[in-house]
Every structure is written in C-alpha cells, then in structure tokens.
Amino acid sequence: MVVFLKPSLFLYNSVLLGSLPVFVGFAGLEFLDLSNNRLGGAIDLELDGLVGLRSLNLTLNNFTGSVPTRPGKSKVLKELRLTMNMFHGIIPVDIVGCRNLTLIDFSVNNISVPDRIGELSKLEVLILSSNSLSGEIPRSLRNMTSLTRFAANSNNFNGPIPAGIPKHLRNLDLSYNSLSGSIPSELLSPLNLQIVDLSNNRLNGSIPTALSPRLVKLRLGSNSLDYVIPTAAISTLQHLTYLELENNTLTGLISPELGYCQSLALLNLAQNQLSGSLPVELGNLSHLQVLKLQFNKLAGEIPIQIAQMSKLSTLNISWNSLNGSIPPSVASLKNLINMNLQGNNLSGSTPENIGSMTSLMELQLGENQLSGRIPSMPITLQIALNLSSNLFEGHIPVTLAMLTGLEILDLSNNKFSGEIPLALTQLGALTQLILSNNQLSGEIPKFSSWVFVNTSGNEGLTNSATPSTSPESKKKGKPVSLTIVLWAVAAAIFAVGGIAIFLYHY
Template sequence: MRRVVYAAPLPLIFLLYLQLVSSQLPSDQVSAMIRVYEIFQNDTGPGPSFVWNDVGKYSNPCSWKGVYCSHDNSSINKLSFSLFSISTSEFLSPLCNLTTLESLDVSNNQLSSISDEFFSGCGEVSGLKLLNFSKNKLDGSLPTFNGFRMLEYLDFSLNLLKGEIRLQLDGLDSLRTLNLSHNMFTGTVPTNLGKLNLLEELQLSANLFSGEIPAQIIRYRNLRLIDLSLNELWGSIPQELGELTRLETLLLSVNNLSGGIPSSLSNVKTLLRFAANQNKFNGTIPSGITSYLGSLDLSFNKLTGTIPSDLLSGSNLQSLDLSYNELEGSIPADISTRLFRLRLGSNSLNGTLPAGSLGSLVELMYLELDNNSLTGPVPSELGMCKQLALLNLAQNRLTGRLPPDLGNITNLQVLNLQLNKLLEKSHHRLQC
C-alpha cells in the first residue's frame, strides 16, 4: 500500500518559521520593546514620522529598524535610534530589562533630559559597552553613573550640558572613550574618569573649562587622543605629557595657554598630530619635535627665535603651520618630501627661498610664505611642484622676473605675489 505524504504549503511553513523566530526572544525583552514601541508612537504620532510605522507592535522586534539581535535572534544586542525624532526619554527605563544589550545609540534626536531612573536602574545591564547621547538638546548637569561597570564608550557631545565634572564618572571602571565636547561645562579639566585608568580618548573641546592642564592626566597611560581645544585653559603644557607613550593626537588650540612648547613631546614616538594654535606660547620651538609628527600647528602665538634646522625634515611631516608668530632667520633647506602644506606667513623670516629643496616637494599643495622679509628671486624649481594649488609669496622683498616654469603648475588656483619688487613685465608672460 502506497503511503501518501502531505507537504505543508510554503506560506504556512514561512509563518511557522516566523513564529518560531519570534518566540526565541525572552518574554521580558519582547515586553520591553512593545513598551518602547508605544512610547515612540505617542511621542512622534502614528504618521510617517513614526519610524516603525510599517511594522506591527506585536511583530518580531528583531525585524524593526534600529534593532539588532544575535545571529539566532535569541537576544537584543544593539539599539540604534539615531535620527528617530525622539523628544521624550521615557523609553529608556524599559530598556533596563534588556540584560543582553551592549550598545545604545540615541544620537541626533530632540532629547532635553534623561530620567534619573535610567542612571539608577540600568547600571546593572552587565554587557552595556556603548552609550551615545550626542547631538540632542540635553540640559543641566552631567548625571552620576551608578554601575555601568562594562561601559567603554560614552558620548554626550553637542548638547547643552553645564556645571562641573567631579566624581560623576569615577565609577566607570572600563571607560575607554569619553566625548563631552561642544557643551558648556565649567571648572577644571576632570581627572576622575574611571578607577582602572583605561581611558584612551578624552574629548573635551568647545566647553568653558578653565585652569591649568592637570599633570594627573598622565595616570591614563593608554591615552591616544587628548582634545582640550576651544576652552579657557591657561598656564603651561605639563612636561609630564611626554610620558604618554601611546599618545597620537594632542589638540590644545584656542585657549590662553602660555610658556614654552615642552621639549618632552619630542620623545613621544607615537605622536602624529599636535595643534596648539591661537594661544600665547612664547620662546623658541624645541628641536626634534617633528621627528615623528605628521602635522604641527603652532600658528597665532608669540614664538620667537629661528626655525630649528630639523623642524621641516621630519620623515612623517605632511603639514606645518607656524604663521603669525615672531620667528626670524631663514627657512631651513632640509624639507620633508611628504609635505603638502607649509604655512610660514606673517613672521620676520629673511633670506632667500630654499630653491634646491622646493623642487623635490612633489606633493606640496599649499605654500604660504607671505608677509615676511624674504629676498632674492622666485625659484624656477617651484615649477616642479605640480600639485601646487595655492602659492602666496605676497608682502616680501622678492626681486627679478617670474620664472616661466610656474606656468607648468596646471593645478594652481591662487597666486599672490603682490607687494614685492618683481619686474612687472614677467607677470604678463606667466600663464597658469
């Protein structure tokens, strides 16, 4: 007797599969997401602005936009609610039930506050590693974090937060990246940023921090990035910063810092970018500071003396800006062939342009030597700088005719030679 095997219709199999997948999420996580769904819907309305308008409240949360689950859909691991048009923080409390949550991104919304319940009740979400509240309208002081032992990344940048930072972050044992830039924090630069001292990136730019740069910052030996620019800091740069052997980027621009540039920074072999422009630094530039640097910006200070002979020759050096200082002497002849930007304008430099070196700068795009006391002719070797887009030699004492080789620079967009002693007829023969 022949057996008859009945195959279930494909649509039925698909529905059974969906039901199985949905049932793999723990009930408390499903309930939490249903509550979040309701809060978002009430906040933005049921129309097109509601980001989950195309899915049902009781559908599988793993299929919702911004919800990321494990490979078998058995847990919710990541929530990305960026640009969801959220204005209420009520949805945060239900998320405390997502014990498997590792990452929460609510950036680019309209949040003006965060409920205290979140910081007091969600601290025990054991796996939470990332919190991003950037680009909202958060007001008031920075909350105190209780728990959050595994939190590695915290971003409150581009908000309206104010007040001092003291011990609010001291309990974050695993903190590696902290971004509080573009707020209105006051007081001194905080140094209580996790008891295990694991911090790698400290971004505090564009606030109202004052006082000196604390030498205690070197307790965070893993620091790769320090950005204290656009504040109201004063005093000198601590020599101790030279002990941060993993530091890659140091940004101190637009403050009221003074004193000399510490020579200890030349010992940091990992340092690639150092910017301290628009301060009140004085004294001479230490020799060897560009041994490893790729970018150095010390413009708009009060630096004096000559340019060290080795300053332009760093093997990694690509950008150097010393404009608007009080430097004197000649331009060093030994220049890195990797350089694409050289700005030495508005100083008191004299002597002739280093013709031999200029011809080898095949990557040079911006050369600004204006408002100095440079003499002699414009070197024909500049015509070999094929990538040059901007050449500013104005307000010097250059003489002679312009070399026709400059016409070979096909990328040249800006040429400024005014207020020199060049022969006028040579201008008409130049075709860029």
C-alpha cells in the same frame, strides 16, 4: 542577500521595496534582518506573529510613523535596531516592557525618549544619536547598571549631565548637544571607561582629576572649560591615544608630564590660553601623529626634540609667540604632511634641508620674520606654500616652478624684486598666485584662465595687455580700441580694490 538559517531570516541588502508584509507562520523565528533595503511605510501589526523574536534589524530603510510598540509581542527580544529610518514621536512606553532587551539602536531618526527608559535594567547598549531629543538627559539612566555604551550625540539635550552614570560604562558619547554646567567629578572615573566624547557642548568648570586608568580617547573640545589641564592625572594614562581639549579657555603651562603619555597618537590643545614654552619632553611621544597647539600664548623656541616624533603627520603650532629659528631637525620628519608655523615671531632662514621632506603637502610659514634665501622646496607640496608677510627679498626663485602639483602659492607682503619668473606659468595645478605688496617689476606673464593672480601693490609691474604709452604712439594719435580701455579700467580697479579670496585653514 537572502539567507534562511532556521530560526533566522536574513534579507539584508536585497533591494526589497514596499511595505512590511504580515509575518504568518513564523512563530519560531528568532532573528530577522531586513536592513539596507527600500522598505517603507508605518509598522502596525505586521510583526505580531513573531512571538519568539530575539533580534530585529530594520536599519537603513524608509519606515515612517511611530516606533513599533511591541515587536512581535515577544518577551524574549534582546536586540532592536531601527537605525536610519524616519520614525518619529516618543519611544512607546511599551518598549520598556521588553525587559530582556540588551541593545537598542534608534540613531538617525526623529524620535524622543521616555523618562522610564531606565527601567530596562538589562540594557547594555543604548544608541540614540542624531534624533530630536531635547530637554535633560533622563536621570533614570543611573538604574541601567549593566549599561556599557551610551551614545546620544547630535541631539538637543540641555541642562547638566546627570550624576550617577553607570559604573560599568565603557563608551560615552554626548557630543554635539547643548549640555551645560560642570562635568560631574565621578563621570570619568569608572574603571572600565575607555572612550568619552563630551565635545561641542556648553560645559564649564575644570576637568575632573579622577580618570579611568583604561581611558583610550578623551574628547572635551569646544566647551568653556577653564583652569589648568590635570596633567598629573593624565600622565598616568598609559593607554590614552586621543586627547582633544581644543577650543576651551584652559590656562597654565603645557606640562612636561605629558611626555609620559607615550601611547598618544593625537594631541589637540589648540585655541586655549596656554602659555610658557614647548616642553622638550614632548619629543618622547614617539607614536604621535597629530600635534595641534595653534592659537595659544606659547613662547620660546621650537625644541629640536620635536624631530623625535617620527610618525608625525600634522604639526600646527601657528598663531603663538614662538621665536628663534626653525630647527633644521624638522626635516627629519619624513611622514609630515602638514606643517603650519604661521603667525609667530620666527626669524632666520628657512632650513636648507627642507626639500628632503618627501611627504609634505602643505607648508605655512607666513606672518613671521623669516629672511635669507628660499631653498628648494619639497616637490610633494600640493595644498599650499605660504611664505607671506616675512622679510624675504631678492628675486623669486625659479626653483618654485618645480612644484608642479602646487595649488596655492602666497609670496605676498615681502620685498621680492625683479620679474615674475615665466616658468611659474607652467604650474599646471596652480589656482592662486598671490604676489601683492612686493617690489616686483616688468611684465606680468600670462597665466591660465583658472589661476587667480594678485599682483597689487607692485608699482613696477605692467600687464601684457596694457597699450604702449611711448612718445611715438602719442604723436601719432592713433585711436584706442574699447577693448584696451576696458582692460585698463579693470586693471586700475583691481589695483585699487585689492581683493583676497583665500582664507588659510589652521
């Protein structure tokens, strides 16, 4: 697209090819946008004639070489966007001479940053994501008193987070680096701070208790943070929407005070060492859409108040030590798509009204002590139905054949008996049927070639291709074909080998 609005030239998304032309006669040009084209090569003197340039956008091209030293020799340049190119080497020190710069976006290149970057005292936005930045974060950043957004995620920064991060900061993203040490006590406290992402680093120590009252998103997952969650401070954050503290070594209880964070849409405390019971006050989180508490040490029963989370779409409290029965009230969660209760000590029967969960696509109930009749399941199930390693017995219910969109059905390690329902062969979306280690008998129905069927550990089952071994056939002594021998050998190897190709996600 070509747009010329004096003193602006917009040639973004115009399928331009080749190298950058020399701009002659454009001394009055203030805004130049060449983004989303196929321009390439190094940039040398091509921009020197743009002495009045205020904004340059070269995003999404194939430029190489070093970053242009003084774009247009302009002393009024305010915005410089070079995102998603192939620039490399250190950011030229001459860039520091552009003292009017308020925005720099050098993300997705292969560059490194000079220590003097902090001399750009008017800079408001600095984006350095997805480069080859290494070493420590420049301490000169503290001099950028106007900085409101700093993103340096997906780099190779190491060492501690420097103290003195600018007080006007609103958005801080240092995720996916190798930062270590503790989180500076004042880092999360600037009054304007709204978004913080320090996930996927090597940070340790406790979570600071001084938190900005305007925090909307706090992501500290996949570090080595310990001690307890500072719930007293977090509970005062009325704007907090995302709280992600997963994959740390946090201890203590899930405090009832979390129920005061009524703006929460996502709460992820998975893979820690949290203990105690699920507080009933979590039911007050009426806006919550995702609740992940898997791989902790939680005990007690699932509170019926969980049904008050009417917007919940993902519920994962697997691999804890929860006991008691599954409350029938969970069936009122009409927006729930994924429910994972696997790996607990839940007992009793599956709620009879579970079939009314009309949005449910995945149900994981394996590794519990559930028993009784298997009720009609939601016909919306698609990803997986896992009832493995429980105490179910009797015939496999033919109603499972109504789950026409289901891809994975796991009924292994129970006490199911009788024949495999022929109707299961009509499940057109099925890719895995796992029936191993039950008490099934009869002939194994013929499933489509793309369906992996595991029936090992059922002594009473026979394959439809297995030849008859009746006394009459032995007496006649008819020769056995090579095909039948190979089928029998394969079946024997399969029964002894017992392979498993499916890993459930949590």
